[in-house]
Amino acid sequence: MTTSPAIRPCRREDRAALDEICVRTAHNGGDSRPHYTDPAIFPATFAAPYVHLEPDLAFVLDDGRGEAVGYIVGTADTPRFAQAFRTEWLPLVAGRHPEPPQPPRTADEVVAGLLHHPERMVLPELAAYPAHLHIDLLPEWQGRGHGRRLMRTFLSALADRAVPAVHLAMATANVRARAFYDRMGFHELDVADPGAATFLGRSTGELDRL
Numbered sequence: 315m316t317t318s319p320a321i322r323p324c325r326r327e328d329r330a331a332l333d334e335i336c337v338r339t340a341h342n343g344g345d346s347r348p349h350y351t352d353p354a355i356f357p358a359t360f361a362a363p364y365v366h367l368e369p370d371l372a373f374v375l376d377d378g379r380g381e382a383v384g385y386i387v388g389t390a391d392t393p394r395f396a397q398a399f400r401t402e403w404l405p406l407v408a409g410r411h412p413e414p415p416q417p418p419r420t421a422d423e424v425v426a427g428l429l430h431h432p433e434r435m436v437l438p439e440l441a442a443y444p445a446h447l448h449i450d451l452l453p454e455w456q457g458r459g460h461g462r463r464l465m466r467t468f469l470s471a472l473a474d475r476a477v478p479a480v481h482l483a484m485a486t487a488n489v490r491a492r493a494f495y496d497r498m499g500f501h502e503l504d505v506a507d508p509g510a511a512t513f514l515g516r517s518t519g520e521l522d523r524l
Contacts, residue, residue: 384451
């Protein structure tokens with residue numbers, strides 16, 4: 315029976331759908347497949363480890379027929395997560411995605427470098443924002459209020475854990491995502507040498523404004 319779209323906890327059987335969503339939105343908000351030899355590097359770095367290591371903070375948008383068409387994942391404690399990423403997650407995927415040479419020679423190797431260096435997540439400028447998140451929806455499900463619902467669900471879960479604030483890193487070129495985060499109450503954070511990324515943060519309070 316078909317029901318209305320709803321936010322629910324991520325399930326084991328959602329893994330393939332989350333991988334697809336990540337791949338289809340990873341290139342500045344668009345499909346990464348035309349730009350990368352093995353776009354599976356994206357979910358291995360930015361989606362699957364969160365479901366594996368912090369499943370209680372993984373939520374999906376269900377299309378009403380059981381299919382995940384969007385997700386929000388993250389961690390309540392970035393330093394702890396970065397350590398678990400190295401010791402528990404990286405050994406599971408390093409065989410398919412080996413550590414690249416430095417400097418990287420291809421776009422795929424740039425992302426593989428991020429996979430193999432989870433300590434990059436821990437920046438002193440972000441200490442007051444201990445949680446972080448990733449949110450993605452398939453294009454046809456964007457602009458309909460579902461991202462707001464996912465964000466509210468995630469922030470509420472952090473607030474229930476007494477986590478005061480959250481941050482995220484986004485591709486500066488993804489102007490549509492920046493407009494969404496601005497509407498969600500995020501503000502820019504100063505980070506030394508951010509490269510092609512912009513760092514944003516907000517408190518986990520005042521959810522009635524979302």
